[in-house]
Amino acid sequence: MGTASAGRRRSLAGRWAPCAAYDGVMISYPSAGHPTGPPALVGETHACADCGFSYPTRTVDDVLAELATLPARVAQAVTAAGPDLLRQRLSPGTWSVLEYACHLRDVLATSTIRLHRARTEVRPVVEPMLNDLRARRFRYNELDPAAVLAELAANAQGLRDEAGRVEPQDWERTVARLPGEERTARWLLRNALHEGIHHLADIQRGSGAA
Secondary structure (H helix, E strand, O other): OOOOOOOOOOEOOEOOOOOOOOOOOOOOOOOOOOOOOOOOOOOOOOEOOOOOOEOOOOOHHHHHHHHHHHHHHHHHHHHHHHHHHOOOOOOOOOOOHHHHHHHHHHHHHHHHHHHHHHHHOOOOEOOOOOHHHHHHHOOHHHOOHHHHHHHHHHHHHHHHHHHOOOOHHHHHOEEEOOOOOEEEHHHHHHHHHHHHHHHHHHHHHHHOOO
């Protein structure tokens, strides 16, 4: 892809570590040089003050319908950036348009795997995404945007396909992450869309389309 809405801090994953329930936000390194670790995931009933996304109001069918249109919307916004803005960070606390698109691609893939594990395992423990590390090690800002957008579209379809295999009663199955954090399969799907909607707005701002 989580950050709690309280105590948000600047991170390269968004202007204010977007309240998408990331694990998501990038780890910041204090002066001592030690990572603080990922922030807490938002709750099952979270409503994002920044983008207006409300988890409880989205049914599974709502999320699947919006996920179907998300890749085209992201592609339009990324294309609007043009070569001058595509890789440019507008401020030290933000990612570039391309980096946000790479992040969304990875969120969709990670969400698919987590949803599969929720469906097939008993309360699996999942790893944080460590987005700062991903962006650095995999050189998000050097990648080909057409390839990234194609992978993002494939990953969105993969998530929709996996969601289609979840039986109605299994949306209450859970995964765990940090101690005390347990979220339902339904939350995983909603959170993936929240990340998409939230970062689409970031991409639109970065491309000048907002």
